[in-house]
Amino acid sequence: MATKIVRYSTEGGPAQWGVVHSDAIAPLRGIYQSTRELLLQGQVDIREAEQAKGSIALQGVRVLSPITVQQQFLCQGINYESHVRESGLDLRQFPFNTLFTKASSSLCGAHDAIVRPSHVRLLDYEIELGVVLARDINSPQTVNANALHEYLCGVTIINDISARDVQLPQTQFYKGKSYRTFGPAGPFLVLLSAAEWKRWPELHMTLKVNGVVRQNAMCGEMIHQPAATLTEFSGMHDLQAGDVIATGTPAGCAARAPSKAIAWIAKHFLSDQAKWQAFINAGQKNPAYLQPGDELRLAIRTDDGLIDLGEQVNKIVGA
Known part of the structure; x- marks a missing residue:
């Protein structure tokens, strides 16, 4: 099953990453400054969030670009x-x-x-x-x-x-x-x-x-x-x-x-x-x-x- 990764912020806070389950987000534990960091360092974190339940309403966050400015x-x-x-x-x-x-x-x-x-x-x-x-x-x-x-x-x-x-x-x-x-x-x-x-x-x-x-x-x-x-x-x-x-x-x-x-x-x-x-x-x-x-x-x-x-x-x- 394809995994949906979202990069988001809440109430003007810092960017965070999570896995989307229907209309809710299971946040990742780690802080990843770029898409590259997420993909190279966050695989265990992603797998854990895939198995977790969403705890943050997707409609209640600002959705950011999943490709960060450090990338080509x-x-x-x-x-x-x-x-x-x-x-x-x-x-x-x-x-x-x-x-x-x-x-x-x-x-x-x-x-x-x-x-x-x-x-x-x-x-x-x-x-x-x-x-x-x-x-x-x-x-x-x-x-x-x-x-x-x-x-x-x-x-x-x-x-x-x-x-x-x-x-x-x-x-x-x-x-x-x-x-x-x-x-x-x-x-x-x-x-x-x-x-x-x-x-x-x-x-x-x-x-x-x-x-x-x-x-x-x-x-x-x-x-x-x-x-x-x-x-x-x-x-x-x-x-x-x-x-x-x-x-x-x-x-x-x-x-x-x-x-x-x-x-x-x-x-x-x-x-x-x-x-x-x-x-x-x-x-x-x-x-x-x-x-x-x-x-x-x-x-x-x-x-x-x-x-x-x-x-x-x-x-x-x-x-």
């Missing part, structure tokens, strides 16, 4: 064919895995407000499955798809919030995606057994804005899947227990490619500056972009409910 926030782009198509890209031109990072300071809780900076007008959402490292990796590894449990401890929900009017005109993923609160994570870090890891493709992602479904896809639709991505990351740089990889988003984002006719005109008759200004002007008329007051609801679970990552509920506020 790694990401994949254009990793679902449906999103590639809606972005106006040709999949044949992207045979490689697109990897980038977000600032870990962008992480926030699953129920925290998402702050739209005052200069941003094209604020977008991206539901993603976050896979979390179980151990440190300090050398190149060839990861087998049947051995994910040897490298990954669990999964969480990530919303890769993006300022498209920064990211795209400036071609800067990091800059457009790293503002504070642009990385809601959780509510839980769901630890999976070896058998449960085999079910990750069955995880069903849904994102709603103001009650309307915008994104709806299966995680198994990924182009570059976790084993291959872990292999590639480990060949480049060190990874630590608790680091998270956001594995890309499916179709349904607010940002869409212009029609072929408009794209042709822009390419042949507009300067780059004029082209991107036209993109921003058109985007400001697109009601799909997020506005202050909008509510986001994200969920990832198997259709039988046996693996359930919980629900994110965040509201957009102005800076």
Whole structure:
């Protein structure tokens, strides 16, 4: 049975960790300053809390990001064919895995407000499955798809919030995606057994804005899947227990490619500056972009409910 780990605080107190039993938390005895410390030092503590009864009401605490700021926030782009198509890209031109990072300071809780900076007008959402490292990796590894449990401890929900009017005109993923609160994570870090890891493709992602479904896809639709991505990351740089990889988003984002006719005109008759200004002007008329007051609801679970990552509920506020 998957174990739900929650990081939380009560009445403004320090962050604590616990295991969720239905609607109550069994707190861990130890104090762990980071997700890495929890995973490397807290396994006995976790097992004891799995056997205990919940003593703290989940509804009475502030749920924090289960990924702490000490961890790397790694990401994949254009990793679902449906999103590639809606972005106006040709999949044949992207045979490689697109990897980038977000600032870990962008992480926030699953129920925290998402702050739209005052200069941003094209604020977008991206539901993603976050896979979390179980151990440190300090050398190149060839990861087998049947051995994910040897490298990954669990999964969480990530919303890769993006300022498209920064990211795209400036071609800067990091800059457009790293503002504070642009990385809601959780509510839980769901630890999976070896058998449960085999079910990750069955995880069903849904994102709603103001009650309307915008994104709806299966995680198994990924182009570059976790084993291959872990292999590639480990060949480049060190990874630590608790680091998270956001594995890309499916179709349904607010940002869409212009029609072929408009794209042709822009390419042949507009300067780059004029082209991107036209993109921003058109985007400001697109009601799909997020506005202050909008509510986001994200969920990832198997259709039988046996693996359930919980629900994110965040509201957009102005800076």
